[in-house]
Amino acid sequence: MFRLELKNISKTFGHFKANDGINLSVSSGEVHAILGENGAGKSTLMKIIFGLYQPDQGGEILINGEKTQIQSPRFAIKLGIGMVHQHFMLVRPFTILQNIILGVEPRNALGMIDYKRARAEVMKLSEEYNFKIDPELKIENISVGMQQRVEILKTLYRNAELIILDEPTAVLTPQEITDFYRIVRNLKARGKTIIIITHKLHEIKEIADSCTIIRKGRYIETVNVSETSEEDLASKMVGRKVDLKIKKEKAHPGDEVLCISALNANNDKGLPAVRNFDLTIRRGEILGLAGIDGNGQSELVEALVGLRKIKSGSVKINGRELVGLTPKQIYENKLAMIPEDRQRRGLVLDFKVKENFVLQTIANAPFSNYGFIITRELDKFANALMERFDIRPRNIELNARNLSGGNQQKIILAREIANNPDVLIAFQPTRGLDVGAIEYIHQELVKLRDAGKAVLLISYELDEIINLSDRIAVIVEGSVTANLDDQTISNEKNIKEHIGLYMAGRGHA
Numbered sequence: 001m002f003r004l005e006l007k008n009i010s011k012t013f014g015h016f017k018a019n020d021g022i023n024l025s026v027s028s029g030e031v032h033a034i035l036g037e038n039g040a041g042k043s044t045l046m047k048i049i050f051g052l053y054q055p056d057q058g059g060e061i062l063i064n065g066e067k068t069q070i071q072s073p074r075f076a077i078k079l080g081i082g083m084v085h086q087h088f089m090l091v092r093p094f095t096i097l098q099n100i101i102l103g104v105e106p107r108n109a110l111g112m113i114d115y116k117r118a119r120a121e122v123m124k125l126s127e128e129y130n131f132k133i134d135p136e137l138k139i140e141n142i143s144v145g146m147q148q149r150v151e152i153l154k155t156l157y158r159n160a161e162l163i164i165l166d167e168p169t170a171v172l173t174p175q176e177i178t179d180f181y182r183i184v185r186n187l188k189a190r191g192k193t194i195i196i197i198t199h200k201l202h203e204i205k206e207i208a209d210s211c212t213i214i215r216k217g218r219y220i221e222t223v224n225v226s227e228t229s230e231e232d233l234a235s236k237m238v239g240r241k242v243d244l245k246i247k248k249e250k251a252h253p254g255d256e257v258l259c260i261s262a263l264n265a266n267n268d269k270g271l272p273a274v275r276n277f278d279l280t281i282r283r284g285e286i287l288g289l290a291g292i293d294g295n296g297q298s299e300l301v302e303a304l305v306g307l308r309k310i311k312s313g314s315v316k317i318n319g320r321e322l323v324g325l326t327p328k329q330i331y332e333n334k335l336a337m338i339p340e341d342r343q344r345r346g347l348v349l350d351f352k353v354k355e356n357f358v359l360q361t362i363a364n365a366p367f368s369n370y371g372f373i374i375t376r377e378l379d380k381f382a383n384a385l386m387e388r389f390d391i392r393p394r395n396i397e398l399n400a401r402n403l404s405g406g407n408q409q410k411i412i413l414a415r416e417i418a419n420n421p422d423v424l425i426a427f428q429p430t431r432g433l434d435v436g437a438i439e440y441i442h443q444e445l446v447k448l449r450d451a452g453k454a455v456l457l458i459s460y461e462l463d464e465i466i467n468l469s470d471r472i473a474v475i476v477e478g479s480v481t482a483n484l485d486d487q488t489i490s491n492e493k494n495i496k497e498h499i500g501l502y503m504a505g506r507g508h509a
């Protein structure tokens with residue numbers, strides 16, 4: 001008997017079928033992966049299991065063999081189902097403890113919240129799973145990895161037996177991912193059933209027992225992970241053979257375009273985060289900045305685009321000094337950025353897709369004329385980007401909020417690449433994208449390079465840096481500690497370990 005069984009589940013939004021007759025059988029105690037392209041309908045399906053959406057007529061949901069209707073999340077929780085969403089749902093000014101017990105607070109005889117009991121219960125769970133949380137910290141002050149543990153604890157506190165994790169590792173650093181795997185194994189060892197959505201094929205191999213593949217809202221098949229290769233998974237998902245390697249010719253670097261010298265900036269706590277940072281990038285090259293998360297990458301990017309105060313140093317694009325200019329002026333000088341946090345920086349979720357394409361350029365020709373928006377031009381531009389970047393569904397009138405996570409990311413990429421910057425700072429550009437989309441975005445970045453532009457690629461994924469970069473610099477504690485040229489990158493056999501050592505501050509430049 002299956003722990004959870006879905007038969008012929010469909011979900012229509014307006015005229016769009018996000019799920020179309022999906023079957024899913026999850027056994028008790030297994031880790032079951034869900035694989036599918038951006039917009040395939042994975043999150044929608046999970047929201048149905050968690051009672052957030054009601055499926056269309058004609059489908060069935062069985063829990064432990066019994067036919068059930070999951071009317072609400074409250075009811076899902078009663079059935080022992082918990083969910084951690086793709087975008088976390090924590091209350092940022094609240095403490096960890098307050099968030100975990102929210103809505104199910106234990107009360108004492110007087111009807112007051114019994115924090116003492118709540119804290120004891122939360123600490124017991126935290127220790128059992130080795131989560132190492134401090135329940136009194138506020139969400140806004142803890143790392144993303146910690147926030148995720150809070151979300152998982154929240155489901156455990158509600159006695160979840162079946163836990164749904166929607167792209168849990170997309171937002172984690174490699175170090176946090178290792179911890180996360182440990183947590184999943186631990187949950188499994190304690191008899192929990194896990195459904196996990198991920199775009200990372202090696203991750204499926206690493207932690208999942210079985211994997212259900214869906215494509216364009218339809219069920220394709222369920223495979224036994226130990227009998228399947230990453231290539232198999234990729235082609236089943238996309239419906240064609242996918243090349244996991246990047247195709248690019250040798251770079252032909254031209255003039256220096258971005259020149260950063262002796263740059264210094266503080267972090268939010270007022271401590272030095274970027275220290276005497278030096279880097280020069282030429283036209284026609286992709287420079288990868290490798291480093292462990294938290295070594296000043298976020299602060300560096302913010303300083304470069306005018307969102308963080310620069311203490312000293314210089315940033316020049318095409319010889320023009322940018323220090324002291326506003327973010328808008330910097331953008332007009334053709335320095336663009338794909339931000340790390342797409343929901344907070346990159347998009348206005350309640351604006352239409354087409355409006356998100358022109359956030360910085362709406363007042364310019366051809367989109368405006370004497371203050372009037374030329375809808376025809378805007379629509380033409382927006383529709384072309386939807387086509388070129390395969391953003392689904394092809395509806396420029398939808399609010400960005402209603403697009404899948406990966407398609408939201410594609411909107412930002414499309415906008416910034418289409419603006420034709422001289423230098424594009426790509427900060428974790430492929431986070432949350434499926435392998436087909438990653439292949440495409442990498443190709444677009446190479447095209448930008450071949451058109452004589454420069455790309456500063458910042459990623460915590462060393463594989464992405466090594467595969468895509470023509471040159472690599474390593475950042476440790478806010479400074480560049482090593483520079484590797486294309487010869488070294490392509491010829492050295494243990495390049496990954498080599499860079500890993502630099503990143504840990506132990507290599508020799």
Ligand SMILES: Nc1ncnc2c1ncn2[C@@H]1O[C@H](COP(=O)(O)OP(=O)(O)OP(=O)(O)O)[C@@H](O)[C@H]1O
Nearest residue numbers: 013018038039040041042043044393403404405406
């Ligand atoms: N509330 C909604 N209104 C309209 N369309 C929606 C809504 N929610 C989802 N969709 C559409 O349904 C499709 C499936 O979305 P879903 O979020 O399930 O995809 P996904 O497989 O999780 O993708 P990703 O990997 O990018 O997160 C998308 O095309 C999306 O635009």
Ligand SMILES: [Mg+2]
Nearest residue numbers: 043086404405
């Ligand atoms: Mg999703």
